[in-house]
Amino acid sequence: DVKVTQSSRYLVKRTGEKVFLECVQDMDHENMFWYRQDPGLGLRLIYFSYDVKMKEKGDIPEGYSVSREKKERFSLILESASTNQTSMYLCASSLFPRAHYGYTFGSGTRLTVV
Amino acid sequence: AQTVTQSQPEMSVQEAETVTLSCTYDTSENNYYLFWYKQPPSRQMILVIRQEAYKQQNATENRFSVNFQKAAKSFSLKISDSQLGDTAMYFCAFMKPADAGNMLTFGGGTRLMVKP
Numbered sequence: 586d587v588k589v590t591q592s593s594r595y596l597v598k599r600t601g602e603k604v605f606l607e608c609v610q611d612m613d614h615e616n617m618f619w620y621r622q623d624p625g626l627g628l629r630l631i632y633f634s635y636d637v638k639m640k641e642k643g644d645i646p647e648g649y650s651v652s653r654e655k656k657e658r659f660s661l662i663l664e665s666a667s668t669n670q671t672s673m674y675l676c677a678s679s680l681f682p683r684a685h686y687g688y689t690f691g692s693g694t695r696l697t698v699v
Numbered sequence: 700a701q702t703v704t705q706s707q708p709e710m711s712v713q714e715a716e717t718v719t720l721s722c723t724y725d726t727s728e729n730n731y732y733l734f735w736y737k738q739p740p741s742r743q744m745i746l747v748i749r750q751e752a753y754k755q756q757n758a759t760e761n762r763f764s765v766n767f768q769k770a771a772k773s774f775s776l777k778i779s780d781s782q783l784g785d786t787a788m789y790f791c792a793f794m795k796p797a798d799a800g801n802m803l804t805f806g807g808g809t810r811l812m813v814k815p
Contacts, residue, residue, distance in 0.1 A: 616801060625708065627790055627805040643802070675744065677803075685732040685751070685796055688803060690744035 588612075591676050591691035598698050604663040606694050608676030615681035617659035618688070619643075619651065622673040631674075634659055635681060666698045701726045701793050705806035712781045713814050719766075720776045720809050722791030728752075731795050733767065733774045734803065738788040747789070750774065778811075786813045 592607035610617065616635050620628040630643030632651040640651050648670060652660045659678075663670055673695050677688040702725045712718035724733070735747040750758045750767050758765050762779045778785055791806040 618802070620805075625807050627703075627705075627807040628803075629805075630802055633802060673742070677744075679801060681801065682796075685749070685794060685801065687734060687746040687749060688744075693742040 589676055589678055589689050589691040591674075591694050593694050594692065596694055596696045598663075598666050598696065600667060600698055602663075602666045602698075604666045604696070604698075606661040606663075606674055606676075606696070608659045608661070608691055609657055610659075610678040610689070611657065612678060612680075612689065613656065614678035614689070615656075616679045617653065618677045618679075619649075619659065619661045620675045620677065621645065622675055622693070628675060631661065666696075668698050670696065671698045672696060701728075701795065701804045703791055703793050703804055703806035705789075705791055705809050707809045708807070709810045709812070711812040711814055712778075714781055714783060716781055717777060717779050718781055718811065720778075720789050720791075720811065722774045722776070722806055724772050724774065724791075724793050724806075726772070726793065726795070728795050731793060733765075734792040734794065735763070735765070735774075735776045736790045736792060736805075737785075738790065738808075739784075739786070744790075748776070781813045783813050783815060785811060787811060 589610045618633040619631040634653040650662045676691040679688045731752045733750045737745045748760045766775045792803045
């Protein structure tokens, strides 16, 4: 069974901390994505990557950065966590160019910044 | 930029009945893909059904079917014979295939409660 694994299900961090959210997929997918999910706003794209060491900004990249050193791993970094970054974070992956078959999602990391 | 709107934040339905979730989108593209994803309390997003814009026939997957109206830019999801396990958040999503990375744009979601 194909999988996208997010390292933490729940995370509590302090304001100003540097936070790493890790995502690993075992499907040899080219594309990987980080979304943020907030009530009423749905999922909003933070960053995506279509190849190793390649990254593109999504709709809400401010306050975030990403790293993709290996094809299977895509990390989201909060350089200095703030309370407005308290949210659910979802990682996903897809084939390229057959992304229209759909994404495979991880189970999410619920991050609370205090 | 594409936008996806789900006008029903919450809905409820009795077990075994039929419910329809609404979704509209805005795009100037002619070729694209539309999706419905389900997010149960476990938080695992599951693809329910997908539609290719160039296909006129509405997609169907078992109890789930869509009503795709391209001219109206409407993509509603019908769930027949609702089951308790259908209780979840449902997200409508749009993909423009020519986009680098093939990004999905999501609506705000509809929380569906199936009552026994």
